[in-house]
Amino acid sequence: MPPASDDPDRSRRFREAALPLLDDVYTLARYLLRDAEDAEDAVQECYLRAFRHFDGFRGPDIKPWLFAILRNVCNAEYARRATRPVAIEDTPEAAEQVPLWREGEASPEAEVLRGRDATAIRKLIEALAEPFREAFVLREINNLSYRDIADAVGAPLGTVMSRLARARAMLRAAWTAEEEQPR
Amino acid sequence: MTCDEARLLLHALIDGELDAGHAREVEAHVATCAACAAELAAQREMKRVLAGTSLRYTAPAGLRMRIEASLPQSKQPSRRAVLRGFAMGSAVSALAATGLVAIVLRQDDQQRILSEVVSAHLRSLQAGHLTDVLSTDQHTVKPWFNGKLDVAPPVIDLTAQGFTLVGGRLDYIDARAIGAVVYRRRQHVINLFVAQTTSAEHRAPTTQTMQGFNCRRWGNRGLNFWAVSDLGADELAEFVDKFETAMKGNTEG
Numbered sequence: 001m002p003p004a005s006d007d008p009d010r011s012r013r014f015r016e017a018a019l020p021l022l023d024d025v026y027t028l029a030r031y032l033l034r035d036a037e038d039a040e041d042a043v044q045e046c047y048l049r050a051f052r053h054f055d056g057f058r059g060p061d062i063k064p065w066l067f068a069i070l071r072n073v074c075n076a077e078y079a080r081r082a083t084r085p086v087a088i089e090d091t092p093e094a095a096e097q098v099p100l101w102r103e104g105e106a107s108p109e110a111e112v113l114r115g116r117d118a119t120a121i122r123k124l125i126e127a128l129a130e131p132f133r134e135a136f137v138l139r140e141i142n143n144l145s146y147r148d149i150a151d152a153v154g155a156p157l158g159t160v161m162s163r164l165a166r167a168r169a170m171l172r173a174a175w176t177a178e179e180e181q182p183r
Numbered sequence: 184m185t186c187d188e189a190r191l192l193l194h195a196l197i198d199g200e201l202d203a204g205h206a207r208e209v210e211a212h213v214a215t216c217a218a219c220a221a222e223l224a225a226q227r228e229m230k231r232v233l234a235g236t237s238l239r240y241t242a243p244a245g246l247r248m249r250i251e252a253s254l255p256q257s258k259q260p261s262r263r264a265v266l267r268g269f270a271m272g273s274a275v276s277a278l279a280a281t282g283l284v285a286i287v288l289r290q291d292d293q294q295r296i297l298s299e300v301v302s303a304h305l306r307s308l309q310a311g312h313l314t315d316v317l318s319t320d321q322h323t324v325k326p327w328f329n330g331k332l333d334v335a336p337p338v339i340d341l342t343a344q345g346f347t348l349v350g351g352r353l354d355y356i357d358a359r360a361i362g363a364v365v366y367r368r369r370q371h372v373i374n375l376f377v378a379q380t381t382s383a384e385h386r387a388p389t390t391q392t393m394q395g396f397n398c399r400r401w402g403n404r405g406l407n408f409w410a411v412s413d414l415g416a417d418e419l420a421e422f423v424d425k426f427e428t429a430m431k432g433n434t435e436g
Contacts, residue, residue, distance in 0.1 A: 011255045022250070026242035040246045047250045118236050125238070139198065140230070141238050146200050165194045172229055 014054050017062045018047065024063065024142055025070055031137040032074045034126050042077060046070040064144065067152040071134075078130075124174050132167035139164055184212040189219045197227055252302040255395055296357055297400075297409075301393045303354045304374045304411040307363065313372065314350030314365050324351045328362050334406070336362035336377030337430060344425040346373065366422070373412040373422060380407045388423050390416050399423050403430070 025046060029039035046069050050057075057065055125133060131153075138144045138152060149160045184192075189212045195201040196209050213220045307313050316327040321340040328335035331353055340348045349365040349372075356376060366373040386402035397419045399410045410426075412419055 015251075015254060019247075019251070022242045022247055023239060026246065027238075027240045030240045040243065043242065043246060044250055044253070048253060051254060118238060121233065121236055122238060140233055146195070146198070161191060161195060164198075165191050168194060168226055168229065169190075172225060175229070 010054065011051075014051050018050060018066060021063055021066060022047075025066055028067060028137060028142055029070060029074065031125060031133060031141070032071070032130075033077060038077055042070060042073045045073045049073065061148065063142075064148040064152040067138065067142070067144075068154070071153065124171055124178075127174060128167055128170055132163050132170060135160055135163040136167035136171065184208050186212075186216060186219055189213065189216065190222060193219070193223045193226060197223070197230055248302060252298070252305050253394060297391060297393055297398055299356045300376055300398060300409045300411055301396050303356060303363070303376065304372075304396060305394075307352065307354070307365070307374055308372060313352065315352045317350040319348050319350075321348060324348065324364065327351055332360060332362050334379045336364055336375075336406070337433070338364055339426060339429045339433065341366065341422070341425055341429060344429070346422050346425065368412075368414060368418065368422070371412055371414045371418075373410055373414065373419070375426070376409040376411070378407045380405060388420070390420065392416075401427075403427070 022043070026039060026043050029042045029046075030036065033039050033042060046066065049072075050066055050069050053069075125136065128136060134153060135149060138149045139146075144152065146157055146160055146164075149164075150157045153160070155163075189209055192201060192205060192209045193213070196206055201209065213223050316324055318324050318327075319340070319342065321338045325335060325338040328338070328351060336351075338348070338351065342348060346366045346368050349367050352363045352365060354361050354363045354376065356378065359378065362377045364375040364377065366375065380402060383405045384402070386400075388399050388401035390397055390399045392398070396411055396413055397416050399416075399419050399422075401408050401423065408423075410419060410423055412422075414422070
């Protein structure tokens with residue numbers, strides 16, 4: 001048993017630091033797993049693990065640390081799901097190969113995005129392939145800095161930047177494509 | 184700067200993550216490249232729309248309660264309870280690691296109710312939640328329950344036996360209102376939850392441990408009892424014995 005476990009202060013410090021971030025962690029879990037029940041299980045496991053390893057946490061910001069733990073829990077969940085067939089667009093390797101921008105693409109000049117309700121936008125975000133969705137949610141919804149995203153996902157800063165750029169390009173393409181469809 | 188570079192860096196620009204030197208370079212490129220300028224405007228627009236949309240989720244209250252209940256209470260002065268809670272937490276997570284979903288599905292009714300009982304005990308330990316009626320007099324506590332529950336729980340003063348009656352409280356277990364009679368031994372709180380059951384048969388007391396708390400459960404006279412405390416299993420068993428003996432004395436005498 002770790003020697004610090006009998007520190008009555010430890011539990012209190014953990015509560016004060018980690019519990020206010022529950023909505024953030026749950027939000028990320030919802031977008032990563034795209035399932036409400038799986039997200040709840042993952043978040044609970046994340047907090048259990050985080051508390052167990054709390055002595056290993058070296059500040060200053062606990063948010064990226066919690067997100068990194070959640071990510072590991074979610075990866076285990078992906079592994080469990082791996083028995084299910086995976087859609088082609090879900091293969092991150094394939095998506096990484098697609099160039100960000102191609103010469104001669106139709107100019108998106110003066111194109112104004114029509115407002116969408118939150119449910120529709122959430123669906124568009126959920127449709128993004130995994131590493132891009134993750135970078136996008138961490139930045140736009142969880143408001144992490146590039147440095148914190150890099151720490152949370154364990155990837156170099158350049159990779160984070162390119163994933164984020166790709167995520168936004170794909171999201172915008174899906175958004176405008178939807179608008180062009182007759183409704 | 185090439186268009187490819189600009190297409191990457193314009194995101195860092197709108198995110199405020201670009202240093203001044205690179206920001207100037209992107210802006211210089213955009214000033215001369217209509218396609219990249221349009222892309223920058225479009226991305227700014229999308230960011231604006233996204234910022235104005237509520238895309239966050241709120242964690243369900245049940246999840247918050249489960250997590251709170253799984254953490255040892257810092258308010259517990261008992262070193263033993265904290266230690267046991269930690270050991271239990273590790274065991275639970277080791278189990279959870281073998282299958283996140285399975286652990287939820289395998290929880291049968293009894294286990295679920297046990298976890299609700301322990302959660303109710305934890306809630307009661309928060310400041311001001313322990314008792315609705317505060318009295319060491321069983322003739323005050325007992326009538327207080329009348330009219331609040333279908334069957335008022337038996338309230339027995341065990342002060343002479345070393346367990347002080349503190350009061351009573353209404354609680355909710357398994358989505359039903361339930362009576363809780365509160366005792367204290369030294370600094371340890373014992374919550375005795377009492378619920379009506381259709382079965383009149385006697386069920387012998389058994390002790391289970393959850394999150395560092397001992398829970399002794401038994402059934403008698405058409406009632407189900409759960410005694411929960413951070414007391415050691417031996418002292419909790421002593422409490423249940425004393426309670427049952429006093430009950431027998433009450434009904435027979």
